[in-house]
Amino acid sequence: MAESLLINFSLNYPGGSSVRVDNLRLAAENAMVTVLFGASGSGKTTFLRVLAGLALPDSGSVSFRGTVWFDGEAGLCLPPQDRNIGFVSQDYALFPHLTVSQNVGYGLSELPRIERNGRVRESLNWLGLEELAERRPAEISGGQQQRAALARAVARRPGLLLLDEPLSALDAPTRRRLRGELHALIERTGIPCLVVTHDPPEALALADEIVLMHEGRILQAGTPSEVFNHPASIEAAQILGIDTMVDGTVTSRDGAIVTVNAAGIRLTAVCHDPISVGCSAAVCIRAEDVMLSLPGSVHGSARNRLPGTVLNAVEEAGLTRIEIDCGFLLRATLTRQSCEELGIRVGTKIEAIIKAPNVHIIPR
Amino acid sequence: MFDWQAVRLTLALAAATAAILFFAGVPIAWWLASTRWRFRAWVEAIVALPLVLPPTVLGFYLLVLLGPRGPVGMALESTFGLRLVFSFPGMVVASVLYSLPFAVQPFTAGFRAVDRRLIEASWCLGVSRIVTFFRVGLPLARPALLAGLVLSFSHTVGEFGVILMVGGNIPGVTRTISVSIYDSVQAMDYASAGWTAGILLIFSFFVLSTMYSLQNRIRTPIWPKAS
Numbered sequence: 160m161a162e163s164l165l166i167n168f169s170l171n172y173p174g175g176s177s178v179r180v181d182n183l184r185l186a187a188e189n190a191m192v193t194v195l196f197g198a199s200g201s202g203k204t205t206f207l208r209v210l211a212g213l214a215l216p217d218s219g220s221v222s223f224r225g226t227v228w229f230d231g232e233a234g235l236c237l238p239p240q241d242r243n244i245g246f247v248s249q250d251y252a253l254f255p256h257l258t259v260s261q262n263v264g265y266g267l268s269e270l271p272r273i274e275r276n277g278r279v280r281e282s283l284n285w286l287g288l289e290e291l292a293e294r295r296p297a298e299i300s301g302g303q304q305q306r307a308a309l310a311r312a313v314a315r316r317p318g319l320l321l322l323d324e325p326l327s328a329l330d331a332p333t334r335r336r337l338r339g340e341l342h343a344l345i346e347r348t349g350i351p352c353l354v355v356t357h358d359p360p361e362a363l364a365l366a367d368e369i370v371l372m373h374e375g376r377i378l379q380a381g382t383p384s385e386v387f388n389h390p391a392s393i394e395a396a397q398i399l400g401i402d403t404m405v406d407g408t409v410t411s412r413d414g415a416i417v418t419v420n421a422a423g424i425r426l427t428a429v430c431h432d433p434i435s436v437g438c439s440a441a442v443c444i445r446a447e448d449v450m451l452s453l454p455g456s457v458h459g460s461a462r463n464r465l466p467g468t469v470l471n472a473v474e475e476a477g478l479t480r481i482e483i484d485c486g487f488l489l490r491a492t493l494t495r496q497s498c499e500e501l502g503i504r505v506g507t508k509i510e511a512i513i514k515a516p517n518v519h520i521i522p523r
Numbered sequence: 524m525f526d527w528q529a530v531r532l533t534l535a536l537a538a539a540t541a542a543i544l545f546f547a548g549v550p551i552a553w554w555l556a557s558t559r560w561r562f563r564a565w566v567e568a569i570v571a572l573p574l575v576l577p578p579t580v581l582g583f584y585l586l587v588l589l590g591p592r593g594p595v596g597m598a599l600e601s602t603f604g605l606r607l608v609f610s611f612p613g614m615v616v617a618s619v620l621y622s623l624p625f626a627v628q629p630f631t632a633g634f635r636a637v638d639r640r641l642i643e644a645s646w647c648l649g650v651s652r653i654v655t656f657f658r659v660g661l662p663l664a665r666p667a668l669l670a671g672l673v674l675s676f677s678h679t680v681g682e683f684g685v686i687l688m689v690g691g692n693i694p695g696v697t698r699t700i701s702v703s704i705y706d707s708v709q710a711m712d713y714a715s716a717g718w719t720a721g722i723l724l725i726f727s728f729f730v731l732s733t734m735y736s737l738q739n740r741i742r743t744p745i746w747p748k749a750s
Contacts, residue, residue, distance in 0.1 A: 213643050239646040246647035252640040256662045265658075266648030315649060 162188050164319070164353075168209055168219030168229065178202035178209075178375040180219075185380075186368065187224060187319060189349040192342075194362045197372035198398060203355040204249075206372065207321050210353065211246045212239035223319060245312030245320040245350070249327065251304045253296035259283070259307045260292040266315045282310040285344060302333040309341070313348050320345070320352040326361060335432055338364050339522065359401050363387070363441040363521045371395055383441065388488060402446035402490040409438045409520075417520055422487040427462040428518035441521040446480065448517035449491035453501060454510050462515040465489070469507045472498065479503070485511055525718045528695050529703035536611070536699060537679040540618040544626035544675045547619070549668070552630030553656060556637075570627045573620065582688025585617050589689070609691045614699075617689040618679045626675040633667020634660055673734040677727060 164187045169179040185193050195203045208214035209229070210221065218231035228237045239246070253262050264279040283289050286306040291299050296307065305325065312320060325341065326334045342365060345352050356362050362369055362383070369386045371378040378398070379391040387404035390396035407421035417430040421442045434440060454466060467485030474480075479498045483489045489511055493503070503509065555567060573581060589596045589607040599605045607613030637660055645655040661668070683701040690697030692706060700723050707716035 211643075211647055213647070239643070240649050240651060243649070244647060246644070248640055248644065250640065252638070252644035254641060254644075254659060265645070266650060268650075311648065 162186065162224060164210075164224075164351075165220070165222045166206075166210070168216035168221060168231070170205060170209065170214060170216040176375060178205045180206065180377055183370065183377060183380065185353070185370070187351040189351065190345050191351045191367050192345060192365050193351075193353050193368045193370060194366035195353060195355045195370050195372060196357070196359075196362045196366075196398070198357055200374075201372040202375040203357075203372050204323055205375075207246075207323050207353065207355055210319075211244055211321055212237055212242050213246075243315075243318045245315060245317035247308045247312050247320075247322045247325055249324045251296075251308035253304055253307055253311070255296050258293050258295055259288055259299065259310075262296070262307055263288075263310045263314050265311060278314050282314040285313070285347065286310045286340070301329050302337060305329060305337060306340070309344060313344065313350065316348070317350060320350045322352065322354045324355055324357070327356070327358065334361075339433070341365065342523075359399060359443075360519075360521045363401075363404065363443070364523055371398060373398055401443050402492075403442075403444040403449075403488065405442045405487040407440050407442045407520075409434055409436050409440060412436055416515065419518075419520060424465060424486040426513075426518050427515045428520045429516040430520040432520070432522055434520065434522045439523050441523055443519040443521060444489065444513060444517060446490040446492040448513060449489060450512040451481070451483075451491055451493060451497075451501060451503070452510050452512060454508055456510070459512065460514075461512045463511075463513040463518065465511045465513070467509055467511055469503055469505055469509055471505060472503055483509060483511055525722065526698075526700070526703040526707075526715065529698050529700045529719070530722070532611075532695070532697075533680055533699040533701075536614055536618060537676045539615050540622055540679040541626075541672055541676040543615065543619050544622060545668070545672055548623070548626035548630050548671065548675075549661075552627050552671075553634050553660060555627070555631045556634035557642075571624050573622070574624050578621065578682070578684025579688060581621055582617065582685040585613075585620070585685070585689050589613060589616070608689060609693060609697060611690075611696060614686055614690040614697055617685045618682060621682060621685045622675040622678045625678045626671040629667050629671035629674060630664070633664035633671075636667070637663045669734065669737070673731065677731060680723070680727060 164185040166180050166183045166185070169177060171177040195206060197203050205214055209216050212228065215236055216229060216231065219229065220227065220231060221229040227235060228242055229235065254265065257265065260279050260283060263282050264275055267275045267278055270278065283292055286309055288303065288306055288310055291303055296304055299307070326337055329337065338361060354365055366383050368380065369383050370380045371386060373394060378395045379386055384404065384406055387399055387401055390399055405421045407419035407426070409417055410420050411418045412435065415429050415431055417428050417434065419426050419428060419440060419442055426442060428442070465485040467483040467489065469481055470484050471482040472479050474495060477495055479493050479495055481491045481493060481503065483491060491511065551570070555563065586608060587593050591597065591600060591606065596607060599607060607616060641659050642655055645659050646652070650658065681701065683705070686699055687702055692698050692702050698706070700719055704716045704719050707719065
């Protein structure tokens with residue numbers, strides 16, 4: 160109770176759209192990451208701004224670790240200055256007239272000089288920015304700006320870190336690298352963190368808990384495997400855009416070829432991310448990448464052949480969505496014709512075939 | 524010949540006006556740039572009035588208001604023994620009002636150009652609104668502040684109508700360069716008028732070109748380039 164974030168508010172925009180959150184309780188234990196996931200325009204940023212004290216809801220209440228931040232009835236709204244938060248906006252908002260180290264030290268002016276300098280050095284060091292300390296924001300790359308903004312936010316040791324699409328403005332390789340650094344930073348500082356994203360791999364890589372938002376409402380909240388494996392509605396499943404997600408552990412690696420153990424099943428995957436043996440990872444497979452054949456048919460080149468049983472088959476616009484139990488829940492999409500030819504119905508023994516490049520590994 | 528007294532007086536008037544407008548105009552501009560009050564447009568209109576009103580209209584109202592029989596004039600005279608019309612302080616009051624838009628408008632434009640997200644970032648870093656103004660708003664609006672300062676100074680140097688209405692033409696007390704030139708022309712003394720006008724022209728060009736080159740040299744804050 161004490162270590163949680165209680166959110167309950169509604170905010171109406173003049174255009175008629177609104178964002179409403181009813182009695183959401185998020186754990187705010189140390190180093191806990193909650194991902195706010197949804198398409199753009201789903202109200203994620205408004206949610207974050209309400210928590211930061213930058214947007215004023217029409218009604219409701221928000222409290223963090225027992226401190227009331229907002230109470231619509233009492234007319235109380237704590238200003239951002241009094242919430243002890245770290246807020247990183249999508250475009251970083253670094254002060255262009257200050258150097259990187261001045262940016263990082265900006266919120267520390269009440270500390271004695273020696274302590275302030277120590278904190279700035281420590282934060283710069285955590286994010287590998289020592290060399291860039293005297294540069295201005297316009298003189299460093301996007302990824303470096305992102306790191307500077309993170310360093311500035313954590314330098315104050317806030318009670319809660321709010322990150323709005325922290326990696327979305329970056330190119331893919333930088334994004335993947337920073338994802339790992341962000342994770343390490345949260346672990347190291349122990350600050351609970353709320354991250355807004357619309358990118359499923361980012362959500363999977365970072366989240367201890369996922370909150371799914373759609374059109375200003377919360378569709379579902381839970382652990383990544385709950386949310387990704389048991390979407391509460393078709394809407395939720397469509398937003399997530401991943402059909403099969405299973406937790407796994409890397410058992411071996413040979414260049415880009417990675418073997419993972421997922422729920423006791425050995426899967427071969429192709430992964431270009433830095434990941435070492437023993438690491439845990441989310442294993443994702445799209446339904447249209449799964450081929451099905453009857454057991455004992457001719458061997459092909461595909462690395463992964465998983466025997467299983469059909470649990471469920473639902474027709475949907477000429478395609479059949481099939482759920483297979485092969486040690487974990489695997490979803491496949493087939494045309495109705497193939498389904499009829501294979502004679503697939505509930506209980507059919509089947510072999511699922513997945514090429515290694517279609518098994519996506521997301522380090523966690 | 525050349526009216527040095529008038530030059531000294533004009534520079535003193537322009538400097539006092541620009542200084543007062545800086546300290547009075549910056550808070551007004553910061554408020555105008557950040558408020559969402561629905562009657563803001565009225566305040567903006569009042570600030571801009573001197574741009575459209577003939578100087579004689581402003582001068583007339585000031586004369587009536589500040590004169591020995593005007594409400595403000597009477598109050599000042601009975602309490603402080605101060606008479607504003609036909610005096611240097613009176614001319615400063617008139618110049619401040621007349622040059623108000625030349626300071627407030629560039630200041631406001633400068634503050635509006637400061638990205639709102641930077642202000643919010645500062646608040647989220649625990650820095651109060653007022654300190655945020657000094658640490659983010661002021662430094663980022665610096666080129667606009669300098670522009671407003673130059674404009675209000677130069678506009679006061681070139682002022683004529685309001686000064687003549689409120690200040691009159693007392694040598695050494697209220698006779699500025701522009702009034703002195705007018706006086707010389709009235710007296711058919713084209714040589715003096717020519718000298719004073721020429722010096723004023725050269726001086727104005729010198730001040731403006733120095734200020735503009737300074738302004739160009741100040742590192743214009745650039746929004747960090749996107750990735």
